[in-house]
Structure formats: C-alpha cells, structure tokens
Amino acid sequence: MIPLSKPYITQTEIDTVIDVLKSDRLSMGKYTELFEKEISKIAKTKYSIVVNSGTSALHLILKSLGIQQGDYMIVPSFTFVASANVALFEKATPIFVDIDPKTYNVDPNALEDLLKKIEQGRMHISGQRVRIDKVRFFMPVDVFGQPVDYDAVEPIVCKWNLKMIEDSCEALGSEYKGKPCGSFGEAGAFAFYPNKQITTGEGGIIVTDNEEIARMCKSMRNQGRGEDEAWLNHVRLGYNYRIDELSAALGYAQLTHLEDILYKRDNVAKRYSQMLSEYDWVEPPYIANYATKIGWFVYVIKLDEKINRDRIIDYMSSHGVQVRNYFSPVHLQPFYKQLFGYTEGMLPVTEKISKSTLAIPFYTTMTIQEQQTVVEILKEAVERVG
Template sequence: MNVPLSSPDIGQRERELVNAVLDSNILSIGPQVEQFERMVADYLGVKEAVAVNSGTSGLHLAVRGLGISAGDEVITSPFSFVSSSNCMLYENARPVFVDIDPLTLNIDPEKIEAKITSRTRAILPVHVFGRPADMGRIMEVARQYRLAVIEDACEAIGARYREKMVGSESDAAVFAFYPNKQITTGEGGVISTNNSDLAGLCRSMRNQGRNSVGGWFNHCRLGYNYRLDELSAALGVAQMEYLDEILAKREAVAMAYNARLERLEGVALPYLEPGIKISWFVYVVRLAPGIDRDRVMAYLQGNGVDCRPYFQPIHLQPFYQEKFGYQSGDFPNTEFVASSTLALPFFNNITEKQLDYVVEVLTEAIRLDAKGS
C-alpha cells in the first residue's frame, strides 16, 4: 500500500466554479477574488481580507505595510517554515528568535520580554501545525511595549484561542492555502486585519503599487505582483463553503491516530490543552530519545508510507548560520524537538485501512530500530 503524506480534497463544486471562471474569460482581478476575500473576512470576524499569491507574499506585505524596515527587529520563533523569518529579511529587518515551549511547540511567551530592545518593532508568533500560540500573553506584552503583532497563521485557519478566532485580534495575520493545507487554492494566501488603511496599502502593493484610483500605469508606490488569480480564488470560494466540514474531518483523523498510537511505546502524541482549538494541518508525533528517526523514516518510506521531519530549525539553516552566526545549542528546546518530530500521512479522506497500515508499519519500524536491525 502507498499512502501519501497529503492529498487535496477537490470535488464537483470546485470544478463547477473553476469552469465558470474559464467560461467568463475573467482570469485575473475579478469577482472570485473579491468573494473569497469576503468569505474569509466574515469567517474570521474581521473587517478586511486581502488575497495574495502565497502565504510568504502575505507575510512580506504585512511586514512592509506596518513600516518595518532596515535595522528594525521582529521577535519570532525558530521552529517554523523559513518564510516566517525571511519576510523580515526582505525589508532588511532582523528576525530575533525566542525558543519554543517544548509542549506546545509555539514561541514561549515568557521569554519574549528578555529579547525586546529599542529596535524591536513587532512580534510575529507562528501557530505551529495549526495550534494557536498563547495570544493572550503575546498581546499583553505587545501592548505593554507598543509593538505590532503579525500572526503567521498559515497553518491555522479555523483555530481558536480561548474562543477567539486565530487572526482576529492582531494587527495582521496571514493564512496560506498550499495543497497540503486545510483548504487549498493551489497556491495562495490571505492577509486578515481590522485596519482598513493597512488593507488598502497591501492591496496596492500586491498589484504593482497601483491605487484604486488612477490609470493602470499609475504606480504611486513600490509594489509587487502578488495577486491571486481568479481560478485559484474560485477553488478557495468552493472550499470556504464547507470549511467547517473539512476541519471536522481532519480532527476526526487526528483523533483516530491518537486512539491507535496512544499505547505505542516511544511515540509522544500531539499535546492537547484546554481552551485551545487546533486546526489540524499535519499530524506530527515525537519519537523518544534513543529511537533513530532517520532509520524509522527510511523503513516507512520503503514500505510506501510517506513521512517528513517537521521542521528543521530556522537558525540552523545554512543561510542563517552564515548571515547571523547561529550555532547548535542556541535554542535547545527547538533543536531537541526538531530532532524528534515525524509527520505521518494526514488528509481529509484518508481511509481506516490506510490509517491501520501506517500505524502497523510505524510499529514495526520502531520494533526493528529497538533491535538495531
């Protein structure tokens, strides 16, 4: 049996809307983008949503739109996909890393204040694997020091922190819709905000710096081609129509994994905490010290079960080591967690048979590793 790591859930409704766009001959800057933005904003309970061509583009525009520039510092997590830090470098600002909480895998809010300097302009928490960061404490620190907050919610649409929707209370949040995400637009993302001026600025910058008034060749600021096309937006509209159903499916798969793996020695399940609603992006377990993760992964992949180590620490990426001089040991919690994580196949319509097979192969891989086979 071959079980992929992820698989998008595309049905008849998506095909209908994409075909309608093809029939309309409006492939860019059209009504599907506007509808997708409105649906996302309404779902999150915010004033504005700005669609872009990727989560990375959204993070860049949020950073630039909030005036973060050369010499500024932004506090963030080293345990994330690299774009959450790269977005600062695009504006010659510096990401300042704070180690993670080893249970939640999110930035440790109690360590943020120690990293604040006169150059700090913002905090950029990452909701890792769809688990909300401690936004209550983060917003408290941000208000105390008058810092902006940009949420990297690229993995977390639909997640809730103490009944508050992720992306609803910060200066800006960014969601992403790559094919392995909860919903997909193929490539694409959305910036959410309650700041209409920031939203207008981001709309201008995503469209080569054009304003809503003036001609097509009137560029009033530096901009980029970060637009989301109509075909992608149509996919998003269809998927937003049944987002809650998608999230429920994914939660059911996560709970099915939990039930099958809770007695497997050497495997730590995702941490569950009260007051937190996870939007399940991936299903990541942690292997106990002494288990050779690379050997376990090789056995899984050799038997048709796709898997990945999630994530490699950003501060140990070659580019970051060369630019900033980071070394092993700088962020011990991040490094310890990253050395043990294993993402298993996870998607909406994974079958019971596939789940059983993944767990069977993982169990055998751990047994063989213990024997040194």
C-alpha cells in the first residue's frame, strides 16, 4: 500500500526525543521554549504559544479576542471541521462563505456579497435574522498551503470592522507576496498532525504580534494560571492545552531541516503536476501568482465532473494506493444541518468543487517510482470505473 501520507522522521528527531526521556522534565521544558522561538522566526511574529493541537490554537485565539454567545464568525465551508467548530465552543455561530473555484480559498467577492446581504437583513440562520453588528470575526483558511489573497480581503475586513484570525494550520512555510502565512490578522495558527509539513504527533501553535493575545493564550493553555505560572494560582478560566515536552522536542528537531523538507515536498508536487499534465480529465493544483512560496500540505487534484470520484477511491484503494476525498463541506455535515438547517445549494462553488477533489499520496520521502505507480493506477481507475 502506498499511504496517503507519512511523517518524515530522522535520527535527529529520535535523538532529541531520547534526550527528553533521559531528563526529568516531560512537560513545559526547554524544548517547548526553543520550539516557540524557532516558529516565531519562521512566521516573523513577536510571540508564539505552542499548544496540543491546531484546534486548541484557534480556540484560544478566539477566546482571547472575546468571542461570546450571540456572535457570528465568517469562515469557509471548504475546510477541516475544526475551523468552524471553535466558534461553537463559545456558543457563537459560524457563517459560511463560498470559495474561489481555482484556489479553493475564500472568494473576496463572495465575502463582500455575504456581508452586504447580512447588512440588508436578508440572512437568517435557525429562523433568526443575522445582525450585522454581531458579525465580529472572520477566519480565512490557507487551504492545502495555498495563501488567501490577503490584499483583496483585508480592505473588506477593515470596512466591516471584523477581527481576522488566520487559520494557517495547513500552511507552514507558505508565503503571500513574500510575507509568511500566519502573520496576517490578529493572530494565526499552525498545526503539526503527522500529515503536516512537520509533526509533533499532535500539536499546534499560536503566532501573533499582539502582546495581550499572547499573554491570554499562554495563561489559558495552562489552566488559567497567571503570568508567573504559580502553582495552584488561577486568574481566569483555562484549559489543559499544554503540549508535552516529547512532542515539543520532536517539533524542534523537525525544524532543524524544515527548508529541506519544504524543498523535497515542492519537488514531489512539481513531479506530480508534470506527470498529470498530459491528461485532460484532471486538474493539478492551481498556484496563484501571489503565492511566492507554497509549504505543501497535501496534493489535491480535481477530476472531471463526469468521473465518479467514489468509484475511483474504491478502485485505487483496492489496488494498493490510499486516496481520500478532500474536503467535504462543513455546512453539509450532519450535525451542522441539524443545528442550523443548512442545505445543499447554499454554497454552489464549494459544493461543486468538493464532489470532484481527490487527495493522492503525498509525503516528503516519496519516490519517483511511487508517484509513477500512483498516476498509473489513477489512469487505470479512470479508464475502468470512472
């Protein structure tokens, strides 16, 4: 089986983790601090606060910005469900915006149209009219490592006085016009699940230039302790969102060869695009001209609408190649439909794209031979069952 993804682990990572195991500090030790400092250098932000998942990072950012019951947060539906769930954690409501058909990121025109619709009183959720003064947050997602067009969305954010939180959980190493993803808006977040550019096993991090956000997030990740982190002294509601020292050490070791990882993943992506270019039934990932660097997370292709994507998945899986649909729209997830009455037809571009996108095997150490096998099995699947 050629897996969909696998982490890139070298002897450096193994030695660094063993170093932690030989120490007497398995939580909040030197590697936690070192990892945070290195991520700040990459994101070019003043502060980094490492936590146990990307979801936790996004939640703490929203919490530090004062999200509360009755608020609304605009977010794309073409994303991992956590991007929207974090609003629900605080009894706020996600409002979904449609995407650009090429980049799969937030469509600035759709964002502007959505806000005008809300202002005019033409948007209802769960039978209640959405008030424009309650639309306080906007969470763009740098999907698959492709940066959002920030020059296009930032004037809209300013016009409507929205607080922008950048979900860069899939975009470590990506740049928008030379500026690192994660450094736009009030704060950003990266995630380090095993299929990401680098991994901590489970983990995420908040990056920001805002001292108050950093202070609040650092406290809340550690059960609401004060700045001195005194034992059993809790100054606010907090959570156990700490990362363990083993995970932080793994992440720190990964960062020592981040550029090599990004270089190798970029080569894998380029080889795929070249291999697939001869077929008219598939579209390789589109890279916008403002994306000056892509930190490749996954490699997602778009199949011709006439092809039965589910049969392709079954065929390739049964022939030793693991593939997945990426993404299923969040607004059509069963519990979102039940909670808010969301239905098909709300987001036509999102719904159309999601029926045709397919993630094929992609990882740092992938060989040309493995890629050739993937493409051959994909071609065979399209010819036989597509």
